[in-house]
Amino acid sequence: xxxxxxxxxxxxxxxxxxxxxxxxxxxxxxxxxxxxxxxxxxxxxxxxxxxxxxxxxxxxxxxxxxxxxxxxxxxxxxxxxxxxxxxxxxxxxxxxxxxxxxxxxxxxxxxxxxxxxxxxxxxxxxxxxxxxxxxxxxxxxxxxxxxxxxxxxxxxxxxxxxxxxxxxxxxxxxxxxxxxxxxxxxxxxxxxxxxxxxxxxxxxxxxxxxxxxxxxxxxxxxxxxxxxxxxxxxxxxxxxxxxxxxx
Numbered sequence: 718x719x720x721x722x723x724x725x726x727x728x729x730x731x732x733x734x735x736x737x738x739x740x741x742x743x744x745x746x747x748x749x750x751x752x753x754x755x756x757x758x759x760x761x762x763x764x765x766x767x768x769x770x771x772x773x774x775x776x777x778x779x780x781x782x783x784x785x786x787x788x789x790x791x792x793x794x795x796x797x798x799x800x801x802x803x804x805x806x807x808x809x810x811x812x813x814x815x816x817x818x819x820x821x822x823x824x825x826x827x828x829x830x831x832x833x834x835x836x837x838x839x840x841x842x843x844x845x846x847x848x849x850x851x852x853x854x855x856x857x858x859x860x861x862x863x864x865x866x867x868x869x870x871x872x873x874x875x876x877x878x879x880x881x882x883x884x885x886x887x888x889x890x891x892x893x894x895x896x897x898x899x900x901x902x903x904x905x906x907x908x909x910x911x912x913x914x915x916x917x918x919x920x921x922x923x924x925x926x927x928x929x930x931x932x933x934x935x936x937x938x939x940x941x942x943x944x945x946x947x948x949x950x951x952x953x954x955x956x957x958x959x960x961x962x963x964x
Contacts, residue, residue, distance in 0.1 A: 721787075723747055724795070725776040726835055728815045730768050732758065740768065740789060741819055742776060743835065748826040749819070752778050752787035763791035771798045771811040771839060801843065806962055810847045813955040814838065814854060820949050821862055831861050841921045849924045851959065852934040855941035856916050864948050865941070866891040868913055873897045882906050887943045909937040931963045938963070 723744040730740050738757040743749050757764050767774045774792040781788055798811055822828060834857050842850035859865040870877045872891025883892040884902040942956045
């Protein structure tokens with residue numbers, strides 16, 4: 718049995734019997750893993766308050782040959798989401814990060830760029846103004862998964878959007894000009910297109926001082942979430958909760 722440790726973020730936790738928990742967690746060095754936390758419900762000594770969704774930890778675990786689940790020894794708490802007030806909006810935001818990552822990431826595949834994205838988002842996500850971090854996360858996760866189309870022009874004809882709007886459809890990849898708009902397609906406004914280009918060039922911290930009312934970037938979030946869902950071939954329940962809250 719080989720021992721490992723890595724910086725990690727907790728994605729999901731569920732009980733398997735009266736005392737044990739199964740934990741899905743995203744590590745910087747080894748990718749997404751699942752492990753068994755023995756007796757975690759009976760003793761808080763080894764895990765304490767480190768099993769909440771989106772908790773940043775230093776994880777210590779052992780890989781068991783021919784076993785799908787690793788054995789979790791203990792977590793050292795680095796940063797807890799409970800350090801800020803948690804209302805329904807913040808809980809939905811954290812759930813969205815966790816669900817999206819748990820679905821898109823393959824097991825045992827290091828994705829350090831995605832890990833850096835997540836830690837930046839958690840650092841700059843505030844309870845009062847979560848929308849900028851959520852927008853940034855959705856855009857960059859779509860790009861890092863290789864699912865973000867070219868944003869500067871129509872997928873079908875290449876026509877530049879310049880200062881015009883684009884359209885998109887949940888059943889089709891890419892963005893389209895007015896001439897190639899699909900029947901029930903939604904609109905991505907010119908301001909959101911410019912914001913997306915800026916977000917792909919600048920770190921999240923550059924946006925921290927800007928006002929982000931809930932409807933700013935709403936169309937960009939919808940576009941990126943639909944891209945994620947189309948490739949996953951399933952709906953993200955937490956994304957639907959966020960959509961309702963942004964209306």
